[in-house]
Amino acid sequence: MFDNLTERLTQSLRNISGSGTLTEDNIKDTLREVRMALLEADVALAVVRDFIERIRTQALGAEVMQSLSPGQAFVKIVFDELVKTMGDANESLNLHAAPPAVVLMAGLQGAGKTTTVAKLAKFLQERHKKKVMVVSCDIYRPAAIKQLETVAGDVGATFFPSDLTQDPVDIARSAIAEAKLKFFDVLIVDTAGRLHIDESMMGEIQRLHAAIKPVETLFVVDSMTGQDAANTAKAFNDALPLTGVVLTKADGDARGGAALSVRTITGKPIKFLGVGEKTDALEPFHPERVAQRILGMGDVLSLVEEVERKIDKEKAEKMAKKLRRGGGFSLEDLLTQFQQMKAMGGMMGFMDKLPGMNSAAVQQAMAQGAPEKMMKQMEAIIQSMTPLERNKPDVINGSRKRRIAAGAGVQIQDINRLLKQHAQMEKMMKKLATPSGISKMIKGLRNMQGQAKGMPGAGGGLPPGVDANELANLIGKPPKK
Numbered sequence: 001m002f003d004n005l006t007e008r009l010t011q012s013l014r015n016i017s018g019s020g021t022l023t024e025d026n027i028k029d030t031l032r033e034v035r036m037a038l039l040e041a042d043v044a045l046a047v048v049r050d051f052i053e054r055i056r057t058q059a060l061g062a063e064v065m066q067s068l069s070p071g072q073a074f075v076k077i078v079f080d081e082l083v084k085t086m087g088d089a090n091e092s093l094n095l096h097a098a099p100p101a102v103v104l105m106a107g108l109q110g111a112g113k114t115t116t117v118a119k120l121a122k123f124l125q126e127r128h129k130k131k132v133m134v135v136s137c138d139i140y141r142p143a144a145i146k147q148l149e150t151v152a153g154d155v156g157a158t159f160f161p162s163d164l165t166q167d168p169v170d171i172a173r174s175a176i177a178e179a180k181l182k183f184f185d186v187l188i189v190d191t192a193g194r195l196h197i198d199e200s201m202m203g204e205i206q207r208l209h210a211a212i213k214p215v216e217t218l219f220v221v222d223s224m225t226g227q228d229a230a231n232t233a234k235a236f237n238d239a240l241p242l243t244g245v246v247l248t249k250a251d252g253d254a255r256g257g258a259a260l261s262v263r264t265i266t267g268k269p270i271k272f273l274g275v276g277e278k279t280d281a282l283e284p285f286h287p288e289r290v291a292q293r294i295l296g297m298g299d300v301l302s303l304v305e306e307v308e309r310k311i312d313k314e315k316a317e318k319m320a321k322k323l324r325r326g327g328g329f330s331l332e333d334l335l336t337q338f339q340q341m342k343a344m345g346g347m348m349g350f351m352d353k354l355p356g357m358n359s360a361a362v363q364q365a366m367a368q369g370a371p372e373k374m375m376k377q378m379e380a381i382i383q384s385m386t387p388l389e390r391n392k393p394d395v396i397n398g399s400r401k402r403r404i405a406a407g408a409g410v411q412i413q414d415i416n417r418l419l420k421q422h423a424q425m426e427k428m429m430k431k432l433a434t435p436s437g438i439s440k441m442i443k444g445l446r447n448m449q450g451q452a453k454g455m456p457g458a459g460g461g462l463p464p465g466v467d468a469n470e471l472a473n474l475i476g477k478p479p480k481k
Contacts, residue, residue: 005041005256006294009034013075013295027059027074034078042226042257047085047264054081079291085260086287091244091269093124097215100133100179100187104212106205106236107220109193112248114144116220116274117190118151119282120246123272125156126280130185135160135175137168137208138192148190155279158184168192168204169211176212189214197232202239209240216243218271223247226257230265237266248274251281259290329426332390335382337425338375377410378418384408393419 013030031052038048058077095101103120107113117134124130134152138144145162152159160175172189179187191208194201209217219236221229233245245262250273262270270285382390384407389396396404401415408414 005037009037009078009295013078024060027056030074031056038257038260041260044227044230044257044261044265047261050264051081051085051260054084075295079295082260082291082294083287085264086290087263087269087285088287090284090286091271092284093216093271094243095128095130095186095215100176100184101216102176102212102214103186103188103216103218104209104214105188105190105218105220106240106242107191107193108196108222108232109141111193111220111222112274113193113220114138114148114190115151115277115279116246116248116272116282117148117188118155118157119274119279120272121152121157121186121188122155122279123282124186131158131183132186132188133158133160133175133179133182133184134188134190135171136162136190137171138190139164139166139168139171140192144190144192151279157188158182160187168208172208172212197235206239217241218244218246219268220246220248221258221262223250223258223273224252227261227265229258230261233262233266233268237268242266242268244269244271246270246272246274247285251275256294259285329422330391331382331385331393331422332387334422334425335379335390338379377408377414378421380408381410381415381418393422 013034034055035048035052038051039045043051055077058081059074093103105113105117105120114136121132121134124132134148134157136145136148138148139162145164149159149161160178162171162175168191175187175189189208189212191205192201217240219233219240219242221233223229225232229247233242236242245266245268247258247262247270250259259270259273262268270287273283273285273290275281275283381404384404385396389400389404396415396419401412404415405412
């Protein structure tokens with residue numbers, strides 16, 4: 001996410017972060033590079049101008065110029081201004097209303113609005129324990145109503161039926177009456193989208209909004225459209241009293257222009273990011289955390305929250321007990337770890353949130369090793385082994401390797417690489433085998449991130465006890481000779 005912007009900004013700030021003194025010349029040069037990075041990320045020109053001017057004013061202030069580490073203070077200014085540009089803090093949904101709290105979803109066709117309705121329903125059910133109903137008022141797009149019924153079933157939300165002969169306002173009113181009757185906490189209303197903004201579309205959604213008076217009116221927009229996303233959101237905001245924006249497809253947005261433009265252009269907060277196709281791929285938008293990721297500092301808080309939500313605690317505790325007893329870390333355990341990693345969005349999703357992932361060794365490994373493909377290959381190899389081989393890798397001799405290679409469709413050297421990687425993983429796991437091991441690692445990550453926010457150069461380290469070359473090997477780069 002935002003890979004191109006992250007790369008350009010970290011390159012621009014790397015030199016100045018170590019400067020013992022700041023001058024108008026080196027500030028000017030760095031700001032020129034930052035400006036180019038933002039423009040290439042498709043951030044709106046007006047936003048870029050204001051952003052650069054605020055940084056320049058602060059950077060030339062006496063407090064920064066006389067600082068013991070002015071270069072690092074400069075990067076801290078950039079970080080703070082990124083946060084300010086995106087909205088300072090997360091703004092959650094306001095559902096404090098007599099049930100049902102009505103949430104109206106608006107947006108153009110193809111932005112992922114219907115899918116986002118299902119994701120939001122799941123988010124509210126699982127994290128806020130709300131009883132949720134969804135309804136479609138889209139009587140124009142073929143199969144729109146059926147699509148919402150299907151995705152609602154996938155997430156366990158109650159679907160209120162409607163059909164193409166009904167008026168959208170009548171559909172919404174009937175859904176509200178049903179939700180009141182059956183004591184639903186939240187009703188999410190999906191509306192018709194268009195390929196472009198037109199008067200009839202705006203007129204209909206204004207009529208619908210006036211009739212149902214939603215507590216939240218969210219604009220759903222494709223983040224990959226860059227500053228066009230912000231401009232479209234502004235057009236909707238001029239017609240509707242929007243309360244927030246949902247940026248979809250953020251996982252495919254390497255630029256980040258929408259995230260940095262929307263708040264300034266619309267004045268409305270980004271409330272959620274859609275970060276994948278799965279129904280749980282919806283994240284609350286935290287400006288500070290996104291700024292950390294943009295500057296290569298990782299996002300430990302989101303990582304910890306994700307681990308707590310998605311990791312099978314029973315399996316994790318069972319493995320921890322086994323390691324504490326000195327039982328070792330088998331290939332069967334490694335397979336379990338791969339499955340847990342998948343639940344967290346794969347290895348790339350996991351590593352994207354770790355501070356220190358701008359380490360050259362790790363970046364090279366991620367670029368060359370194709371982590372997700374490598375993980376699938378290793379899964380296939382382990383699944384081609386017998387239970388004995390999975391639990392006692394030492395028994396795997398030449399003939400067993402040939403049989404496993406044939407079963408998994410790989411080469412002997414792929415099996416040798418897996419066994420080496422397993423040995424390194426076992427070494428790392430033993431460091432975490434004590435009861436305080438995990439907490440020490442998380443504490444170390446938090447400390448690193450805290451240092452990175454104050455001293456950006458510190459963000460290049462890795463978690464305690466983890467060597468960059470070891471980590472690079474584990475994600476697919478052959479070990480150094």
